[in-house]
Amino acid sequence: MTDRLLVPYDGSEPARAALEYALETFPDADVVALYVVPVPEGYWAAFQNPEDRIPAVDRARDNGRDILDDAAQLAADRGRDIDTEIATGKPDHEIVEFAEEGAYDTIVIGSHGRGGISRVLLGSVAENVVRRAPIPVVVVR
Template identity: 40%
Template structure:
């Protein structure tokens, strides 16, 4: 049976390292790469209680598409392909839900995402995914490796 691996992906060095780890450690797996866009990044509060910006949402989706194309390029370096997906929502919730919906066996994610540098030991997203994931979880702390090193 082929393992199904989920590698959440953002622009952080730890996320890149996690994807490299998944590709090198599980060369025969069905690897899914997920990018989650948090609505709090493309909407903001105003005096009336809320503000939604279609332009900011469109920019977030364009950025997500570019990131997933980058993930596909990284997979190409390993001679493989990945399944990519985008979701909107809070990162940990979206990651766990995706893992449940796609019968993911194992999640490989970075210890800190793009905003995780302020966390002391473990990013809140990684911690919540580790606690709630339906399968096993590997948390990668190091920065992005060079393929072939």
């Protein structure tokens, strides 16, 4: 039996499908929806002024709260309560780290998210989570 589920949630259709799957398939599990605010890294980050990043991250966190409010409403519409969390960083790394630190039993993730064109099987975040996670990962299409 799965007691604690982590569902990365960005408001995309695959993320919504993953949350719905988690709620329906694991009716007794505690579900946490996680929104990760991506931060620029590498080459492009070197050109941004650190003072410019803070308001952008704050706006992104506010957007994340709105997205997670939608996730909580989706769960409420199905008679369930979920917890929500926001992290900041590289999404695949943050998801795996959050799962490890929170003692989750399973990650339920959408096959791809908002960013870019969908790959044939998995988006890059989902693929990296599957490869790196120390716990079972369910990928929902």
